[in-house]
Amino acid sequence: MRLWHEDLISKLPRQQLLGQHREVAALRGNGWGKKHSTVDYAFKYSPYKLYQFHLLVMNEMIKRGYKPSKEWFDPNYRGEHCEPYNKLEEIPSTYPLYPEHNSTYLKECVDNLKAKGILIK
Numbered sequence: 205m206r207l208w209h210e211d212l213i214s215k216l217p218r219q220q221l222l223g224q225h226r227e228v229a230a231l232r233g234n235g236w237g238k239k240h241s242t243v244d245y246a247f248k249y250s251p252y253k254l255y256q257f258h259l260l261v262m263n264e265m266i267k268r269g270y271k272p273s274k275e276w277f278d279p280n281y282r283g284e285h286c287e288p289y290n291k292l293e294e295i296p297s298t299y300p301l302y303p304e305h306n307s308t309y310l311k312e313c314v315d316n317l318k319a320k321g322i323l324i325k
Contacts, residue, residue, distance in 0.1 A: 209310040228258045233283035245304045255279040
């Protein structure tokens with residue numbers, strides 16, 4: 205499980221983009237707070253930040269002709285098997301959304317994709 209650097213979202217191949225949507229949806233739901241070395245940093249912040257990241261992914265999906273379920277556009281929605289947030293407090297968007305998504309992390313993500321045979325410019 206990984207949150208790709210946000211600068212890569214528009215460059216991800218179909219499989220990685222759709223996989224990112226599934227992974228973020230899982231994190232927004234019952235996966236929230238469950239230990240996983242590559243995404244633990246996300247739990248230091250409000251779940252609203254993960255919602256903001258998910259919006260980036262879903263908007264890219266829409267650009268490519270995919271139709272993510274409209275429920276995911278509600279910041280309080282957490283999936284079919286998870287109680288929604290009562291009223292998740294909105295926070296301002298930042299760039300990068302996660303401070304951990306720095307140039308070192310970008311290179312790490314590009315190298316990870318390269319190891320899978322995916323070359324990103």
